[in-house]
Amino acid sequence: MKSRTLIFAAGILIGIAFIVVLSFKNNQSDDKIKDVALNARDRGVYFPNSEDLAPDEMRIISLGTGMPYGRRAAAATSWLVELGNGDKFLFDVGTGSVANLGSLEIPYDFLNKVFISHLHTDHMGDLPALYVGGVVGGRTLPFHVWGPSGDQENRGTKYSMDHLQEFVRWDLDGRTGRLPAQAFELITHEFDFMEENHVVYEENGVVVRAWPAIHIMDGPVSYSLEWNGLKFVFGGDTYPNKWMDMYARDADIVIHECMMSAETAIEDMGFPPARALEVMTQIHTSPEAFGKVMSSLKPRHAIAYHFFRDFNIAPGINDGIRQTYDGPLSLAGDLMVWNVTKENIRVRNVAPIEEAWPSPTPFPIPPMDNSGMITESEEIKSGTFDVVQENQMIYDRVNKKYGTNFEPRIK
Numbered sequence: 058m059k060s061r062t063l064i065f066a067a068g069i070l071i072g073i074a075f076i077v078v079l080s081f082k083n084n085q086s087d088d089k090i091k092d093v094a095l096n097a098r099d100r101g102v103y104f105p106n107s108e109d110l111a112p113d114e115m116r117i118i119s120l121g122t123g124m125p126y127g128r129r130a131a132a133a134t135s136w137l138v139e140l141g142n143g144d145k146f147l148f149d150v151g152t153g154s155v156a157n158l159g160s161l162e163i164p165y166d167f168l169n170k171v172f173i174s175h176l177h178t179d180h181m182g183d184l185p186a187l188y189v190g191g192v193v194g195g196r197t198l199p200f201h202v203w204g205p206s207g208d209q210e211n212r213g214t215k216y217s218m219d220h221l222q223e224f225v226r227w228d229l230d231g232r233t234g235r236l237p238a239q240a241f242e243l244i245t246h247e248f249d250f251m252e253e254n255h256v257v258y259e260e261n262g263v264v265v266r267a268w269p270a271i272h273i274m275d276g277p278v279s280y281s282l283e284w285n286g287l288k289f290v291f292g293g294d295t296y297p298n299k300w301m302d303m304y305a306r307d308a309d310i311v312i313h314e315c316m317m318s319a320e321t322a323i324e325d326m327g328f329p330p331a332r333a334l335e336v337m338t339q340i341h342t343s344p345e346a347f348g349k350v351m352s353s354l355k356p357r358h359a360i361a362y363h364f365f366r367d368f369n370i371a372p373g374i375n376d377g378i379r380q381t382y383d384g385p386l387s388l389a390g391d392l393m394v395w396n397v398t399k400e401n402i403r404v405r406n407v408a409p410i411e412e413a414w415p416s417p418t419p420f421p422i423p424p425m426d427n428s429g430m431i432t433e434s435e436e437i438k439s440g441t442f443d444v445v446q447e448n449q450m451i452y453d454r455v456n457k458k459y460g461t462n463f464e465p466r467i468k
């Protein structure tokens with residue numbers, strides 16, 4: 058009996074000791090975790106919606122950096138510029154780029170100012186999606202597009218935007234009375250493509266200027282945006298030109314196109330050699346030419362884009378540029394971010410929100426006028442399959458939950 062009691066007591070003591078040691082160990086690992094958290098290095102990533110801009114800061118995000126045809130890894134040209142004063146500007150809205158824009162979860166009322174460099178679809182192809190889809194996503198304000206005239210009226214931005222509205226006519230008419238009318242206003246600010254360094258926008262301390270670019274036909278332009286002592290330049294598509302060399306001086310950031318090599322166009326894109334040489338060096342800017350432009354301009358930071366940044370392509374582009382330029386450089390892919398202040402330029406990648414939802418507008422939603430609403434004809438409505446009962450249950454459920462009293466339109 059006695060020895061059994063002793064064994065029992067010893068067992069309890071060992072058990073207690075074990076728990077004490079375990080909890081001590083746990084405390085130690087908790088401390089370790091704390092240390093790791095305290096000493097975590099900067100991940101070099103920008104999480105959308107997680108950082109306020111400083112009042113003197115500019116944030117630039119690449120939304121599209123690739124080619125005219127679709128590719129999951131690179132949308133066509135689009136750049137977002139956000140300023141510490143709250144203003145936001147889009148430069149080009151190329152095909153595929155609005156998915157990247159949406160991943161930032163910025164309210165669409167802040168994404169209603171677009172400056173188009175030229176009317177190639179890889180620079181404006183997603184305008185219908187931003188113009189109409191932006192309203193479904195919560196935009197209540199009119200949509201503004203700035204862009205150049207053409208060598209004839211039907212090659213200018215105004216003609217293009219007027220006909221974009223016709224392209225989406227069925228869509229617009231069907232949404233009349235269902236969404237705020239003023240959000241569907243498309244206001245085009247066309248300017249003479251030949252005017253040099255002239256102001257096309259000036260508001261709230263922000264000045265945007267344009268000058269001619271050399272690209273295929275007359276019409277393309279380049280832009281600068283100046284605010285609070287910072288200067289951003291977006292070249293669009295262009296052969297290296299004297300206007301860029303004059304008006305892009307003293308810039309903090311210069312974004313300029315930079316094509317892949319003629320050999321890449323022949324071998325990977327299947328271009329015949331004559332076309333490869335024409336497209337990659339005569340219609341556009343080669344890496345070697347890009348470097349020469351930047352060596353003359355000497356921006357605080359140069360950004361090259363308009364290529365596929367594959368592992369076997371990027372080194373050749375870098376080598377080409379480095380033959381003629383040794384200054385600060387980014388080879389841009391989609392969803393990179395540049396935070397620019399007078400003291401510092403910080404380059405990171407965006408960690409996009411893959412399953413993003415539109416953020417609500419902070420502005421009051423304008424009153425709705427649904428008098429002009431168009432619905433299906435009686436002939437078409439006569440073809441409904443009977444789900445009246447099922448829909449009535451949904452109406453009852455929602456009315457009960459939200460204290461409303463709505464009736465289904467189709468009975």
Ligand SMILES: [Zn+2]
Nearest residue numbers: 177179180294
């Ligand atoms: Zn282009």
Ligand SMILES: [Zn+2]
Nearest residue numbers: 175177272294
């Ligand atoms: Zn182009």
